[in-house]
Amino acid sequence: MEAVSETMRTVPLNWYLYLSTVLFSIGVAGVLLRRNAIVIFMSIELMLNSVNLLLAAFSAYSNNPTGQVFVFFIMVVAAAEVAVGLAILVMIYRNSKTTDINSLNNLKW
Amino acid sequence: MSQYVFLFLSLLSVLCALSVIFAKNPIHSVLFLILCFFSIAGHYVLLNAQFLAIVHIIVYSGAIMVLFLFTVMLLNLNSTTEAHKPIAVKFAAVLSGGALMLVLLASFKTAEVHVATGAADMKMGLVKNLGQVLFKEFVLPFEISSILFIAAMVGAVILAKKELN
Numbered sequence: 001m002e003a004v005s006e007t008m009r010t011v012p013l014n015w016y017l018y019l020s021t022v023l024f025s026i027g028v029a030g031v032l033l034r035r036n037a038i039v040i041f042m043s044i045e046l047m048l049n050s051v052n053l054l055l056a057a058f059s060a061y062s063n064n065p066t067g068q069v070f071v072f073f074i075m076v077v078a079a080a081e082v083a084v085g086l087a088i089l090v091m092i093y094r095n096s097k098t099t100d101i102n103s104l105n106n107l108k109w
Numbered sequence: 110m111s112q113y114v115f116l117f118l119s120l121l122s123v124l125c126a127l128s129v130i131f132a133k134n135p136i137h138s139v140l141f142l143i144l145c146f147f148s149i150a151g152h153y154v155l156l157n158a159q160f161l162a163i164v165h166i167i168v169y170s171g172a173i174m175v176l177f178l179f180t181v182m183l184l185n186l187n188s189t190t191e192a193h194k195p196i197a198v199k200f201a202a203v204l205s206g207g208a209l210m211l212v213l214l215a216s217f218k219t220a221e222v223h224v225a226t227g228a229a230d231m232k233m234g235l236v237k238n239l240g241q242v243l244f245k246e247f248v249l250p251f252e253i254s255s256i257l258f259i260a261a262m263v264g265a266v267i268l269a270k271k272e273l274n
């Protein structure tokens with residue numbers, strides 16, 4: 001417990017801001033970079049996690065447990081999103097035998 | 110001491126995140142993402158959010174990543190079936206991601222963040238305290254999220270079911 005209070009004295013809150021920014025940008029770059037829909041999903045998870053980390057950091061530094069409850073809800077939404085998204089992906093694969101997003105252009109105008 | 114732990118965990122999570130998006134094989138991406146989630150759980154422990162750390166490991170590394178792993182194996186994805194974008198598009202993607210990071214970092218550099226004064230509540234991240242908050246102030250969102258969950262489960266089953274005809 002003493003080590004925990006030491007963290008807040010020695011690590012500034014800005015460091016968590018920077019770390020979350022870097023992780024979020026890596027997630028954005030992953031969405032733009034890859035063509036496999038599953039890897040794009042993983043990049044979205046990365047972005048959600050960077051936001052979660054920042055919420056937890058703000059909650060801890062401002063001494064307010066509400067932020068941690070928010071993280072809890074974001075995890076619930078992320079789990080639901082992944083379950084539905086992966087089911088859609090499996091169905092897409094069954095119909096078109098690929099998860100390449102470039103071949104999924106049926107809705108393109 | 111704890112700033113070294115912070116730096117180590119940050120380095121680990123950033124490197125793993127980079128490996129996720131640059132790995133050729135989707136299975137490797139999944140495994141690196143699990144490692145990244147573990148390092149983020151370490152950050153939660155550092156931040157005195159022990160309950161969150163445990164839930165994070167159980168939900169993300171335990172449930173979500175197993176789902177990902179099973180899907181990758183079911184679809185039989187590997188580096189030979191992996192499609193790649195043209196090199197110019199890849200370069201543009203990395204460049205725009207880097208530009209976004211630069212803009213955000215530059216704006217956060219001058220941001221003034223509010224830090225609570227006074228002694229930190231050491232018991233804040235424990236189950237007892239969070240449960241009190243969750244079931245007193247946030248009981249309605251909690252119940253609604255359970256409805257969301259059941260809808261998502263039913264939707265996933267219906268979507269993934271083979272059509273009988």
